[in-house]
Amino acid sequence: MRQYEASSDVIDDFVCKLTEPLERTLDTSSLSEFRNNSLFHLDCLVEEFLVSGNSEEVSVALAIEAFGPADKAAMAMLDEWCRGRRPSAFSRSSASAVWWSFACFGIASGLSLLAIEFATFCSNGLLEEAAARDLYMIAPLLAGIAVGYCVPTGNLRALCFAAIPLVCHVIAANALFGPFNDGPGLPGLFVLWWIPAGAIALIGTAWLRRSRPLRRTAFPSKEARQ
């Protein structure tokens, strides 16, 4: 039973790798269809190799080999999806993911910055400045969780997804609200806290989402196969 579960996890991991580059680019139904078709196909291949007398581990390895490399299948799907839509090379790979990331981090940092401004200059005690600063520290974690949930992606890309919008935000905030009294305080905060905290939250949530089981029905037991 344990052996079977391990094999099933290998297939699940492969399908996750297969669909990961397509998240937030393909629409939900196309992505779900691709995922379910691939799961069914791989299970059939495993069954085929098991019937030929191979062990489960070998059958799973052979099934994955017959299916072909995950990145090639994903890129073929992306090419087919983009056919007729004429997207740029950038938007083909990750544009919607970057925009989603930008929206989450941008809104979070903008709102928390506004809260500090409000607490400092306008609230008349309604909002403590300390509370606003706490919100400013929590905001990258919330934004990271939101992006990680929607864009389950690799660590390096995740760091880019956290860094790109934050760097843009620092430039925009400096242009709109500067000059700041605290000199390099805001950019420093972004570099030292927002980017690592946001990226860690993003990677953690993406990992949690990736590790959710894909299957709704159990893999057939050995008894059922016989």
Next chain:
Amino acid sequence: MEKPSDIGSDLLRGSTPSLVLAVLHEGPAHGYAIAKRINKAAESPLQLKQGTLYPVLHGLERDGFVTGEWEHPEGERPRKVYAITPSGNAELVRRTNEWKRFAASVNTVLGVKFETV
């Protein structure tokens, strides 16, 4: 020595939609059955990397050449069964004729003569 799977990976990529339509012309099938038919019918020279089949099916469905319907058999995994449409049949005829012309031209240039079995 040349491996069978080396023979046609580039050629196969462009021909996969035609092969899929030809398989579906004989009756509805899910993706696994289509891949198995293609790999079996060609007796090894065309070893399709099966993961690339679904992008092709997605494109054919979007173009209206095939339709797909999910089946949920009791106790088994759901699978999408594809069927060819009338426009898919017309497309298959068009692609077959195009292939014949192409193959004839290439054979002429290469000096290949077919041996009838």
